[in-house]
Amino acid sequence: MQFLPELTLLGAGLIIFMVSLGKTNAELTRNIAIGLGAAVLVATFLSYCAEGKLFFGAYQVDLFSQVFKTLIAGAMLGVLILGKNLRDVSEKIHAEYYLFLFMSVLGLMMLVSSVELISIFVSLELSSFAVYIMVPMRDDSGKTRFQMEAGIKYLLFGVTATGFMLFGMSYMYGLTGSTELATIITKYSTMWANPAYVISMMMVLAGFFYKLAIFPFHFWVPDVYEGASNETTAFIATVPKLAATALLIRLISQISGDGQVIINVLMVCAVASMFYGNLSALVQKDVKRMLGFSGIAHAGFVLLGILTFQITGYANAMYYIIGYVLMNLACFLVICNVSEKGENVMIDDLSGLHKRSPLMAFTLAVGLFALAGIPPFVGFMGKFMLLTGALKEGYMVVVILAAINTAIAIYYYLSVVRVTYCSDPEDRNDVAAPSMLINATSVVLLAAIVFMGVSPQRFVDFASTAVKTIM
Amino acid sequence: MDQLLINPEYPHILSTLIFLPLAGAILLLFVRNEFFARYWALGITSLTAILSIPLVSAFDSTTSKFQFVEQVSWIKSLNIQYVIGIDGISILLVMLTTLIMPLCVLASWSYIKTRVQAFMVCLLIMESAMLGVFMALDFVLFYVLWEAMLIPMYMLIGIWGGPRKIYASVKFFLYTLAGSVMLLVAIIWLYINNGYSFFIPDMMWQNYSSTSQIFLFLAFFLAFAIKVPMFPFHTWLPAAHVEAPTAGSVILASVLLKMGTYGFLRFAIPMTPEATMTLAPAVLWLSIAGIMYGGFTALAQHDMKKLIAYSSVGHMGFVTLGIFVLNQQGVEGAILQMINHGITTGALFLCIGMIYERTHSRELSDARGLGKHMPIYVTFLAFFSLSSFGFPATNSFVGEFMIIAGTFEHSMVLALACIPGAVLAAAYMLRMLQKIIWGDTDNPDQSKMKDLNVREIVTLAPFLFFVFWIGLGAQPFLDLIHVSVENLLNNYYSFTAPAVAVTEFIIH
Numbered sequence A: 001m002q003f004l005p006e007l008t009l010l011g012a013g014l015i016i017f018m019v020s021l022g023k024t025n026a027e028l029t030r031n032i033a034i035g036l037g038a039a040v041l042v043a044t045f046l047s048y049c050a051e052g053k054l055f056f057g058a059y060q061v062d063l064f065s066q067v068f069k070t071l072i073a074g075a076m077l078g079v080l081i082l083g084k085n086l087r088d089v090s091e092k093i094h095a096e097y098y099l100f101l102f103m104s105v106l107g108l109m110m111l112v113s114s115v116e117l118i119s120i121f122v123s124l125e126l127s128s129f130a131v132y133i134m135v136p137m138r139d140d141s142g143k144t145r146f147q148m149e150a151g152i153k154y155l156l157f158g159v160t161a162t163g164f165m166l167f168g169m170s171y172m173y174g175l176t177g178s179t180e181l182a183t184i185i186t187k188y189s190t191m192w193a194n195p196a197y198v199i200s201m202m203m204v205l206a207g208f209f210y211k212l213a214i215f216p217f218h219f220w221v222p223d224v225y226e227g228a229s230n231e232t233t234a235f236i237a238t239v240p241k242l243a244a245t246a247l248l249i250r251l252i253s254q255i256s257g258d259g260q261v262i263i264n265v266l267m268v269c270a271v272a273s274m275f276y277g278n279l280s281a282l283v284q285k286d287v288k289r290m291l292g293f294s295g296i297a298h299a300g301f302v303l304l305g306i307l308t309f310q311i312t313g314y315a316n317a318m319y320y321i322i323g324y325v326l327m328n329l330a331c332f333l334v335i336c337n338v339s340e341k342g343e344n345v346m347i348d349d350l351s352g353l354h355k356r357s358p359l360m361a362f363t364l365a366v367g368l369f370a371l372a373g374i375p376p377f378v379g380f381m382g383k384f385m386l387l388t389g390a391l392k393e394g395y396m397v398v399v400i401l402a403a404i405n406t407a408i409a410i411y412y413y414l415s416v417v418r419v420t421y422c423s424d425p426e427d428r429n430d431v432a433a434p435s436m437l438i439n440a441t442s443v444v445l446l447a448a449i450v451f452m453g454v455s456p457q458r459f460v461d462f463a464s465t466a467v468k469t470i471m
Numbered sequence B: 001m002d003q004l005l006i007n008p009e010y011p012h013i014l015s016t017l018i019f020l021p022l023a024g025a026i027l028l029l030f031v032r033n034e035f036f037a038r039y040w041a042l043g044i045t046s047l048t049a050i051l052s053i054p055l056v057s058a059f060d061s062t063t064s065k066f067q068f069v070e071q072v073s074w075i076k077s078l079n080i081q082y083v084i085g086i087d088g089i090s091i092l093l094v095m096l097t098t099l100i101m102p103l104c105v106l107a108s109w110s111y112i113k114t115r116v117q118a119f120m121v122c123l124l125i126m127e128s129a130m131l132g133v134f135m136a137l138d139f140v141l142f143y144v145l146w147e148a149m150l151i152p153m154y155m156l157i158g159i160w161g162g163p164r165k166i167y168a169s170v171k172f173f174l175y176t177l178a179g180s181v182m183l184l185v186a187i188i189w190l191y192i193n194n195g196y197s198f199f200i201p202d203m204m205w206q207n208y209s210s211t212s213q214i215f216l217f218l219a220f221f222l223a224f225a226i227k228v229p230m231f232p233f234h235t236w237l238p239a240a241h242v243e244a245p246t247a248g249s250v251i252l253a254s255v256l257l258k259m260g261t262y263g264f265l266r267f268a269i270p271m272t273p274e275a276t277m278t279l280a281p282a283v284l285w286l287s288i289a290g291i292m293y294g295g296f297t298a299l300a301q302h303d304m305k306k307l308i309a310y311s312s313v314g315h316m317g318f319v320t321l322g323i324f325v326l327n328q329q330g331v332e333g334a335i336l337q338m339i340n341h342g343i344t345t346g347a348l349f350l351c352i353g354m355i356y357e358r359t360h361s362r363e364l365s366d367a368r369g370l371g372k373h374m375p376i377y378v379t380f381l382a383f384f385s386l387s388s389f390g391f392p393a394t395n396s397f398v399g400e401f402m403i404i405a406g407t408f409e410h411s412m413v414l415a416l417a418c419i420p421g422a423v424l425a426a427a428y429m430l431r432m433l434q435k436i437i438w439g440d441t442d443n444p445d446q447s448k449m450k451d452l453n454v455r456e457i458v459t460l461a462p463f464l465f466f467v468f469w470i471g472l473g474a475q476p477f478l479d480l481i482h483v484s485v486e487n488l489l490n491n492y493y494s495f496t497a498p499a500v501a502v503t504e505f506i507i508h
Helices: A004-021 A026-046 A063-082 A091-113 A117-137 A146-176 A181-188 A195-212 A221-227 A230-252 A260-281 A287-306 A311-338 A358-372 A378-392 A396-422 A436-454 A457-468 B013-029 B034-058 B088-107 B116-135 B139-148 B150-160 B165-192 B210-227 B236-243 B246-271 B273-299 B304-324 B328-359 B375-388 B395-410 B412-437 B454-472 B475-507
Strands: A052-054 A059-061 B067-075 B080-086
Touching: A004 A026, A004 A091, A026 A063, A026 A091, A059 A063, A059 A091, A063 A091, A063 A230, A063 A311, A063 A436, A063 A457, A091 A117, A091 A230, A117 A146, A117 A195, A117 A230, A146 A181, A146 A195, A146 A221, A195 A230, A195 A260, A221 A230, A221 A287, A230 A287, A230 A311, A260 A287, A260 A396, A287 A311, A287 A378, A287 A396, A311 A358, A311 A378, A311 A436, A311 A457, A358 A378, A358 A396, A358 A436, A378 A396, A378 A436, A378 B139, A378 B165, A396 B150, A396 B165, B013 B034, B013 B067, B013 B080, B013 B088, B013 B116, B034 B088, B034 B116, B080 B088, B080 B116, B080 B139, B088 B116, B088 B246, B088 B328, B088 B454, B088 B475, B116 B139, B116 B150, B116 B246, B139 B150, B139 B165, B150 B165, B150 B246, B165 B210, B165 B236, B210 B246, B210 B273, B236 B246, B236 B304, B246 B273, B246 B304, B246 B328, B246 B475, B273 B304, B273 B412, B273 B475, B304 B328, B304 B395, B304 B412, B328 B375, B328 B395, B328 B454, B328 B475, B375 B395, B375 B412, B375 B454, B395 B412, B395 B454
Parallel strands: none
Antiparallel strands: A052 A059, B067 B080
């Protein structure tokens, strides 16, 4: 029971592998993948209350990890549904694509349960390498091979970040003589002023910063978002961020908040991410690239919750990242459906979307306003609680800088909404009517974005309960 | 909680007013019939207006407490409540909003031809949010509604607006949002320094340190001065007014601008009295600058909507002047003038909209000589224009007179400085009136113009009724606000007395 979601994923991977051996059409493969995704979600629900340790203590199953596994499975199902038959990936390799997707998710699920350095490393690499392959799987439609460029960039930056992390882990092992997080943390509690401790910690964090796309480990974001197919980008933009946040919370919640150095570093990273992301997003023309930069800024906000070193702060960060995934899924659902053959969507391509597809336009508008942090959507509540939490700890300057960033960010979100609602479609083609399943998904996403924003109480309480189990 | 008064005979009246339009909007989302959408919106807004009448009859004008209070916990962990109530400062604004909305629907009856039901949805959501802003007694509730209002207003301008609608709508959105982000920080600061409570009455009249008061005041000022708008933050206003559809202009002029001045009265003065005292001179002179600037710019306009928009800057300058002279006459006059401006300027925008519907031009030169062919129209226009520059027996005369009287009490120099503004108002309004009624010798051919139809007369008549009611018998209105203002000023003077004493001690 404790290992059920992971086993289901592994099984799903095997089934998809079987499918890849035979000859199937894209529609069938997609339906199988969606079915398996739903099965994984059910498995996470079944093992929801499981608790325990596996593999000699390297693998911890608790409420915190199970919550995140459910979220990851849900987000994965969302990504599987919103993609329209992977039109930009050659039909021959659809099954393989789904296989790698499941393997990556398996890595992420293992990551949220890992409490030991080696298992963290292994699961992080499993999740990353699968995605390294998914990125260049896109068709070379423009003959510019920019998907290869994206893949290589993703790989090189990823490997560099891993290098940092491994180096940091070697320090950790050297200082404490153990690879188990619990032992390391106990030994660390007396040496928080030790420079070696700070360096090891920062280097290990670098690996997660890379996944979460926090300055200065964000360089891969714009090119990978642009180069990968729309569905792959939707995946990269949502699911790994959940796992990265989970592990960041797991690691940081253990260390003592006395080490002002770490807080300062986190603060600088948070503010730099916000400014870098928002200012760069201002000038983007490609919607995915813009969302990539906005993702960097949002990661900064997540960090704002974590750096409070309080349970409520972690819970807020958790609430925020869930909201972020919902908002991003809403945006990517529109992108995937607006693009005709799976090509990238420029902001101008959205002109007059309200006439061509009212529900898509509405979904996009709500998603973007929510990302911008306008009430009554989840983005506002999340930001509001993060700012409140940070100000409670006395980080006035950071809060003011974050507030200024909200004002900067609204401009680029608004310019997309403007194109969608206030301009004419000119001679652009109609958007093919989305299937019932996609329409239903967008309605569910809209409802969730509004509901989480209007009544955040139960979600935050729930997140606090989950966080308390790992403290 | 001693500032609250629960009226048992009307337990949920305020919530009904807020949620009725919202429910109407949600239902309208599922309707695909333009004809039905118009009548539905008219029905809902009229029902809201009728339901709001008991507020006035049951309002207890002998107390400054918040009345008709409703209180429900909303987000427990942050101690955020859904708490609403009204006092003398907000009751007239609430009434103005509920009464003006049906008229906005009527004004858009034939003006809006595309996506009618979406337009009506936006109007109804706007009504909910605007009423909520004036009623909210929880700062987060206030902020949520204050910001949420931007989306429907943005849509109103951006979708149904004029040729430069995109520029205008984005500018409106960015200005307002950028102004209010620091308000959010101020709110959180107040929450932390008030025993973790967002309850607005609890935040008032506390002894915050002088430095933090100054910062708080600046955060408030940025948000509210942009909304008013005060010179030099006014540049979004002409753009938004000119491009917005008629109903949008009316909402903007009559209700949205009042939120800024309402914010000064509700938050800036009670929460930061010392900072208000320190910074009031600067605000007063900015008001004078706004009055003069609005007047001179209006004098030079050829576009009628722009003319009215700049006149708004001037009129709102009078309102902020009245608020920051901080005496009974000034503040009461300012509140009354907020209502007057809502009535008069709203009506003027409706008038301009009616010409625009006929000629598709807002140019003053195209509207010359209408008087001969549209006698009913110019009668209405003449009365509203007279009211706009404060002609005796109209509503603005009472408000402006009180403000100027209050200013004389406060400082002679300031009063003398604002007098030319009143003269300017007469100059630009009479210039417009002269051109529209008589024009020149080379008037365009206006013989095809039809005079107002019954719907348009019904739209304008209530405005005229209030112009004269307030102009001839303002006492019932002043009675409603008197006690609240008195209480506000008493508290203000008792809280600034120590600071005044210290200053005097240093000087002597």
